[in-house]
Amino acid sequence: MATIQDIADKLGVSKGTVSKALNGASDVSETLQKTILETAVEMGYSIRRRREQKKLCVLTENLEYSEPLHFGYEIILGFRQMAEPAGYGVEIVDTTEQLQKSIPYDIFMMKHNYAGAFVLGFSLNDPWMRDFETARTPAVLYDNYIMTNPRMAYVGIDNNEGMELAVSHLKSLGHRKIGYLSGALGSHIMQVRHTAFFHAMRQNGLKADPALTGSSYYITQCLEKHLPQLLKQGATAIVCSHDLLANAVMVQCQQLGLRVPSDISITGFDDLPMSAYTSPPLTTVRQERTQLGKSGYYALDSLMNGVAIGTLLLHARLMERGSSGQAPKLSR
């Protein structure tokens, strides 16, 4: 095994400097410390690294997170559960368009001494989304993707896997005519899920009929315009792009006199806290929110260590509940 002297000789620094770096002393520059640590590993020297106290921030926009039932609560908790034991202070900043316009992202981060950001709830037209394309301070974005900037990572769940789970579940229950209802395709995530649905249908050897799909910004439009069309075409199951829509579709079907799931099966996506309590409880693809938060930290930690993670996707999980069942024997 290499000694401290060996490492010092190889790098041309003093034995004292190597020793300080291995013990995480603050008077050795971060770059030199990293070089010493990596050289030590390469030479077979056994070490443990310590990390200086630093601050991270969670940047939110248009996101509720203060109560356990809010979508953002567990995401932020998971992030803190990883970051704080690792020695980071975590601060939550509710951003506004006004704040984002008033100061560039990098300057904001530098001013508050944040080493990195976990970005939640941003939409494509948030001003900092353009900053992110060239920013130098690491950021991890939930469900938003910035191409080629090595300081930016995207975390989310694997929507392809999620749709595959939903479609193969319905197929195993005997469904063949499976429809798809979606929110407006203007958002990144709605596009991804829409593509993923068609892909999953093909993978399962089923025909994805464009006449059996519809998307609208307003849920009421989905219910009034697209749903009747799907029912008329003989859909026995409907995959919905998100739980709020799935729940509305389920209620509407029931008002039309259909029984869920014996006449029609409905599945959602997200597993909102409420979805276990709908009537019947909703079969849906779960976004494991605590894990999303934890993986947000993993990705940020790696960006801060110069490992240019671009995309990190969690495995999806199907929550089988009462809104899906055997396909009706006779086609309607």
Add this chain to the structure above:
Amino acid sequence: MATIQDIADKLGVSKGTVSKALNGASDVSETLQKTILETAVEMGYSIRRRREQKKLCVLTENLEYSEPLHFGYEIILGFRQMAEPAGYGVEIVDTTEQLQKSIPYDIFMMKHNYAGAFVLGFSLNDPWMRDFETARTPAVLYDNYIMTNPRMAYVGIDNNEGMELAVSHLKSLGHRKIGYLSGALGSHIMQVRHTAFFHAMRQNGLKADPALTGSSYYITQCLEKHLPQLLKQGATAIVCSHDLLANAVMVQCQQLGLRVPSDISITGFDDLPMSAYTSPPLTTVRQERTQLGKSGYYALDSLMNGVAIGTLLLHARLMERGSSGQAPKLSR
């Protein structure tokens, strides 16, 4: 801020147990320790976590890694550079089909007391690939994807981003008729890059002409069968699925009397150590091997902490070298 007593009260355990768990004592079960740590974070108690010494393995199959010029060398080094400072011992195991057939993956891991594996160079027909579908011991696979098992993650570079970088680079040099030559489409990674090329062409508003593409298992077939076809159709640039092929295509073009890049531009994929030294040096998409190794550790660490990462993709980076240049003014 919460005290140790507050945490003990909330969980109904003794103050001593909480204190032990926070200090990483080994006589508190791992599950309880995790609960205590997470509760402490949730209640605002400031803690630092320690990790017990454990062993990880790198499972290789058909991979050279002992010399710096070998493809696997830096991948394994990067992995060790993260794992060892974090307190893990890392052992490298060269597996064979025989070994894999003789013992199931989970049993092998348990027998040697490995907490997790980083899997390099496996092909779709390695026996353990089936074990991975249901295995319980975390594994991270380089360039192989196992669907839905929450203990398995895939790491690699973002091939879509890589192809986008290559195609937009060629477009910016004035190329419009861009061909694609590929290894056999039987492998996962060749399929992914093939799809990514067509996607990148569409994204750049270019026509991806099937007559301008070809794939073969043998490089000689690509050179003798597909390349003349591409040249006849007037391709001014050829994107290749991997560096070995790109280099062979470059040499063949030169033997046919074409100048690279003034008559034809060639790009590769991988950035093998040799690719900076070809004649001319090859423009290619870099797989940052040390970072791949490091991200392998990140993904494994997260799986071992119950965060079900499925996919982790590194940002791609284009290495612009001498094999690509301005498109010739007149179409040939």
